[in-house]
Amino acid sequence: MIGLRASGFGLRASAFGPAVRSRAGFTLLEMGIVMAVMAITAMLVAPALSRMGEGKPPGVGDDVIKLLADARQVAIQRNETVTLRLDPVSGRYRADTVGVSGSGELGEGTMTLGTQEALVTDLPRLVYVFHPTGATLADSVLVRGAGAAALVSVDPWNGVAHALPR
Numbered sequence: 001m002i003g004l005r006a007s008g009f010g011l012r013a014s015a016f017g018p019a020v021r022s023r024a025g026f027t028l029l030e031m032g033i034v035m036a037v038m039a040i041t042a043m044l045v046a047p048a049l050s051r052m053g054e055g056k057p058p059g060v061g062d063d064v065i066k067l068l069a070d071a072r073q074v075a076i077q078r079n080e081t082v083t084l085r086l087d088p089v090s091g092r093y094r095a096d097t098v099g100v101s102g103s104g105e106l107g108e109g110t111m112t113l114g115t116q117e118a119l120v121t122d123l124p125r126l127v128y129v130f131h132p133t134g135a136t137l138a139d140s141v142l143v144r145g146a147g148a149a150a151l152v153s154v155d156p157w158n159g160v161a162h163a164l165p166r
Helices: 028-050 062-078
Strands: 081-086 092-099 102-110 118-120 126-130 136-138 141-144 149-154 161-165
Touching (some): 062 081, 062 092, 062 126, 062 149, 062 161, 136 149
Antiparallel strands (some): 081 126, 092 102, 118 141, 126 136, 141 149
16 A cells, blocks of 8 residues: 555545545745745845836947047047048058157958948048047047938047937
8 A cells, every 4th residue: 555646535645644634735935935035036026127217228329439539538538649540441550659759550441330320421431530638639430320310520629429300
């Protein structure tokens, strides 16, 4: 009779004692432990969920502004003049430096625009010159994206780039 189970009555025979009724469901202790684990998990997740959606979504022209901000930062940190040349058709750019120690190439690459973004200008090449003082000589460019457009320009006095919605 060891290990015999009467499924119709919920009885179970054991070698160590009399037949006992099998239980269905959870005990109060088990349910309390599950609730405590769920409460701790909710406390850990709640702050992240409350901040969801607060970050600014990427806007039209953010890639251009980031590139210009990086060139300005290098000019100020190295105390050199940084000239950034940008091809609006291909997105290729080249940055050169001129300072007390001489001149040279800082870097080059291809700017990654959004999937539906394009630079619109009449100029064959955009030129941005960042001085160590923060002053800037710069072109403006219209960036067209999916359903939106922004004019990216640089403040000539402090060199900060910004996008104005159009």
